[in-house]
Amino acid sequence: MILVTGGTGFLGSHLLYRLVSAGHMVKAMKRKNSGTYLTEKIFSYYTKNVPALLERIEWVEGDLLDIYSLLDAFEGVDYLYHTAAVVSLDTGDDRLLLETNVQGTANVVQAALERNVRKMCYASTIGALGYEEDHKLIDEETPWDTSTKKSVYSVSKYEAEREVWRGMAEGLQAVIVNPGVILGPGDWNHGSPRLFFTVYNGLKFYPRGTNGFVGVDDVVTAIIRLMESDVTEERFTVVAENLSYRQLFDWIAEAMNVPAPKYKLGKWLGEIGWRVAEAAALLTGKQPVINRDAVRSSDRFYAYSSKKLLETIDIEMMPVKKSVKITAKLFLEDMGK
Numbered sequence: 001m002i003l004v005t006g007g008t009g010f011l012g013s014h015l016l017y018r019l020v021s022a023g024h025m026v027k028a029m030k031r032k033n034s035g036t037y038l039t040e041k042i043f044s045y046y047t048k049n050v051p052a053l054l055e056r057i058e059w060v061e062g063d064l065l066d067i068y069s070l071l072d073a074f075e076g077v078d079y080l081y082h083t084a085a086v087v088s089l090d091t092g093d094d095r096l097l098l099e100t101n102v103q104g105t106a107n108v109v110q111a112a113l114e115r116n117v118r119k120m121c122y123a124s125t126i127g128a129l130g131y132e133e134d135h136k137l138i139d140e141e142t143p144w145d146t147s148t149k150k151s152v153y154s155v156s157k158y159e160a161e162r163e164v165w166r167g168m169a170e171g172l173q174a175v176i177v178n179p180g181v182i183l184g185p186g187d188w189n190h191g192s193p194r195l196f197f198t199v200y201n202g203l204k205f206y207p208r209g210t211n212g213f214v215g216v217d218d219v220v221t222a223i224i225r226l227m228e229s230d231v232t233e234e235r236f237t238v239v240a241e242n243l244s245y246r247q248l249f250d251w252i253a254e255a256m257n258v259p260a261p262k263y264k265l266g267k268w269l270g271e272i273g274w275r276v277a278e279a280a281a282l283l284t285g286k287q288p289v290i291n292r293d294a295v296r297s298s299d300r301f302y303a304y305s306s307k308k309l310l311e312t313i314d315i316e317m318m319p320v321k322k323s324v325k326i327t328a329k330l331f332l333e334d335m336g337k
């Protein structure tokens with residue numbers, strides 16, 4: 001039996017679709033009060049026959065912070081895809097990030113060991129890789145560097161990976177993937193799909209930095225192929241292309257036929273901007289429009305190599321411009337355009 005944690009989220013839903021459409025019966029874990037609306041929505045991007053495929057999912061209740069619920073959920077599970085996490089760059093979420101991502105993953109590893117899960121795949125992030133100066137390519141071997149200012153989200157994912165490595169030392173078969181920013185249809189108000197909404201809404205500034213990007217289908221292919229292979233005790237960068245934010249935003253704007261952000265967000269303007277936004281948020285009680293970790297990480301020049309992945313599994317990654325076009329078309333349809 002296969003189990004997916006985070007099945008109500010963006011990546012987890014795309015993964016669930018691929019697994020059930022390949023004929024698998026799958027258990028998907030969700031918290032008691034979470035809805036499955038996004039999963040249904042994401043399935044509808046692929047098929048008209050959503051109900052028939054949803055029938056192949058058995059929803060089981062579980063919370064990363066409740067190890068007993070994980071022990072119950074993992075009963076009879078052979079293959080475990082762990083995608084659940086708090087994904088946020090909001091400074092107000094610091095505590096939740098560390099608790100859920102680090103302690104939650106420690107609990108997942110512990111329950112997987114106790115339930116004799118045969119293999120686990122952990123969805124980490126490029127943020128949990130090291131940093132190279134001077135535009136050098138970052139890969140699985142780049143050392144983690146505590147001197148560079150990492151977001152709390154990145155630190156939480158790095159620490160979570162250490163929990164997975166601990167599990168491997170105790171006999172768990174596992175593989176870790178480190179995807180770049182994932183592009184694809186999802187909740188347009190949350191996580192990486194929100195980039196499309198932000199550009200559509202008339203974003204004026206683009207950050208100076210570069211990052212690694214990848215389409216959601218490629219991430220799903222990578223994790224399923226790695227899970228189905230003999231590969232274990234390895235981590236893999238999953239990035240289709242390294243791009244400037246300016247290029248990415250230009251492509252998104254072009255695909256949606258809206259103006260692209262025109263002004264470069266310089267370092268100092270960004271530093272002032274997040275402080276003003278956080279002060280305004282304190283007064284209004286709303287989420288800040290930009291925040292420290294998002295501003296700082298998008299001001300950096302990151303570039304990644306997926307050589308190891310390409311040499312290990314059979315995968316041809318989609319050019320980012322094509323992923324952008326496909327996603328933008330679905331976004332516009334959802335907006336009634």
Ligand SMILES: NC(=O)c1ccc[n+]([C@@H]2O[C@H](COP(=O)([O-])OP(=O)(O)OC[C@H]3O[C@@H](n4cnc5c(N)ncnc54)[C@H](OP(=O)(O)O)[C@@H]3O)[C@@H](O)[C@H]2O)c1
Pocket residue numbers: 005006007008009010011012030031034035062063064065082083084085086087100104123124125126157178179180181182183191192
């Ligand atoms: N999106 C990206 O660009 C990107 C890039 C690289 C790596 N990743 C990684 O990919 C994974 C999935 O990201 P995503 O973008 O799909 O995030 P997402 O849409 O926010 O989904 C997160 C999932 O985690 C679940 N979750 C959160 N706290 C939980 C808890 N305490 N117990 C059980 N489930 C909990 C959420 O369930 P609820 O419905 O109950 O909230 C949701 O299903 C994450 O590990 C993330 O670090 C994402």
